[in-house]
Amino acid sequence: MTLLDVRGLTVRTADGRTLVDDLSLSVAPGERLGVIGESGSGKSLTTLAVLGLLPEGMTATGSVELGGTQIVGASEKRLTGVRGRDAAIVFQEPLTALDPLMRVGRQIAGPLRQRRGLTGGALKRAVAEALEQVRLPEPGRIARAFPHEISGGQRQRVALAMALACEPKLLIADEPTTALDVSVQADMLALIDTLVRIREMAVLFVSHDLAVVAKVTDRALVMKDGRAVEEGTVDEIVRAPREEYTRTLVASARKLESALAPRSAR
Ligand SMILES: Nc1ncnc2c1ncn2[C@@H]1O[C@H](COP(=O)(O)OP(=O)(O)OP(=O)(O)O)[C@@H](O)[C@H]1O
Numbered sequence: 001m002t003l004l005d006v007r008g009l010t011v012r013t014a015d016g017r018t019l020v021d022d023l024s025l026s027v028a029p030g031e032r033l034g035v036i037g038e039s040g041s042g043k044s045l046t047t048l049a050v051l052g053l054l055p056e057g058m059t060a061t062g063s064v065e066l067g068g069t070q071i072v073g074a075s076e077k078r079l080t081g082v083r084g085r086d087a088a089i090v091f092q093e094p095l096t097a098l099d100p101l102m103r104v105g106r107q108i109a110g111p112l113r114q115r116r117g118l119t120g121g122a123l124k125r126a127v128a129e130a131l132e133q134v135r136l137p138e139p140g141r142i143a144r145a146f147p148h149e150i151s152g153g154q155r156q157r158v159a160l161a162m163a164l165a166c167e168p169k170l171l172i173a174d175e176p177t178t179a180l181d182v183s184v185q186a187d188m189l190a191l192i193d194t195l196v197r198i199r200e201m202a203v204l205f206v207s208h209d210l211a212v213v214a215k216v217t218d219r220a221l222v223m224k225d226g227r228a229v230e231e232g233t234v235d236e237i238v239r240a241p242r243e244e245y246t247r248t249l250v251a252s253a254r255k256l257e258s259a260l261a262p263r264s265a266r
Contacts, residue, residue, distance in 0.1 A: 003029045003169055003202050004050065004087070008062035011045050011054065011226075013193035021226040022046050022062070029169060030236045032196070032203040034213035034234065036249060037223035043206045046223070047172050050204070051087060052079040067169060084111055084166035087204075094155035097162060098147045103142030104131075104158050106129060115166040130161040130261075135191060153184035158189070164195060171196055173216075189215050210253040214238065222246050 004027040011020035020042040027033050034059055035043050049060045053072045053155040064071040067086035069078065091097055105127050112118050112126045122145060134157040148153055156176060173192060193216055194198040196203050205216045211218055214234045222237065222245065229253035230243045241247045 001029065001067070003031075003067060004175045004204065005065040005174055006046075006050070006063070006120075007063060007065075008053055009046065009047055011042070012059055014057040014059075014253040019058070019226050020049065020060075023226070024059060025221055025228065025231070027170060027202050028205055030200050030202055030204065032217040032219070034217035035204065035206045035215050035219035035223060036208065036220055038208055038249075040098075041221055041223040043208075044174055047174050047204065047206055050172065051083055051089060052076075056091070057069055066165075074103060075213040081260050084168060086168060087170040087172055088163035088166060088168040089174060090156070090176045091160050092178050093158040095147060095151070096221075097159045098155060100147055102146070103143065104145050104147065106149070108143070108158070109147045111162060111165040115198075126165075130165055131158070133160070133164070133195065136163045142238050153180050153188065154169075156180060156188060160192065160195075164199070167199065168201065170202045170204060172204045175208070175213065177206075178207070178209075185212075189230050210234075210238070210249050222249065 005182050006025045009020055010018060012018050023046060023261060025033065035046065038041055040127045043045045045054065048054050050066060050071065052074055054060060060072050062072060066082055069082050071079065091239060108127050109123055113123055118126050127143055128266065131142055136142050137158050142154065143148060177188050180188060189212065201243065205213060207213050207258055216264065218233055220234050220237055222243065223229050224245045229236065230246045237246060238250055241250050
């Protein structure tokens with residue numbers, strides 16, 4: 001059975017430009033797929049199309065089946081039922097998901113109340129648990145804070161807690177560590193890795209960085225100019241890239257690794 005089945009997805013702008021072109025991919029329950037490609041290759045639009053969240057004026061054609069629901073052409077009501085339950089997303093910039101004027105605890109309480117029907121003391125406990133789970137210190141203080149009162153790394157953990165609150169079957173992570181300080185990137189990746197493993201969730205992990213994708217997923221799809229150019233295990237892609245473009249990605253990841261190696265050895 002497939003959890004996410006994308007067939008011939010094409011995303012166009014109102015003036016007819018094709019930004020994602022005939023893309024197909026699938027993710028089985030519990031499976032992890034990485035999507036890599038340079039900036040502008042259509043990775044983010046693909047993830048937005050999966051949740052029916054494309055920007056105003058853009059249209060999707062083809063088929064996106066998520067947990068058995070056809071997303072392309074679905075009503076907003078239908079989409080609300082799917083978002084959070086079947087798939088939830090963590091964006092590159094945590095403030096995208098957070099309301100700057102609402103305390104963190106209330107923001108996490110929202111999906112917990114809606115999806116799991118929790119209220120009162122049970123809701124309060126669930127909020128604290130959600131914050132503890134993403135290893136935030138002093139969950140009580142964080143719950144009372146506004147997003148600007150906590151660090152960027154802590155905000156991304158809060159965004160992750162919100163995405164996980166409804167226990168989705170698929171976690172979509174779109175460059176979740178790119179906006180973070182290098183020092184906290186590895187911790188965030190390890191946290192995602194652990195939490196999805198415990199919950200047996202599937203992951204669609206988007207990054208321009210092959211080295212980052214390799215830390216979280218076993219299989220990857222390479223995108224260029226809105227198209228899938230190659231797909232395989234991360235191992236195959238690194239050892240024997242078939243396409244010239246993939247070779248360039250692998251070479252630049254290697255260059256970065258070797259540039260960093262002497263420093264990490266210090
Ligand atoms: N709202 C929009 N209106 C018009 N064009 C857009 C819009 N959003 C994205 N695009 C264009 O669509 C193409 C794909 O963008 P997308 O954000 O999916 O790329 P990406 O691979 O995720 O890149 P990045 O890593 O920089 O986010 C790019 O050429 C981008 O300029």
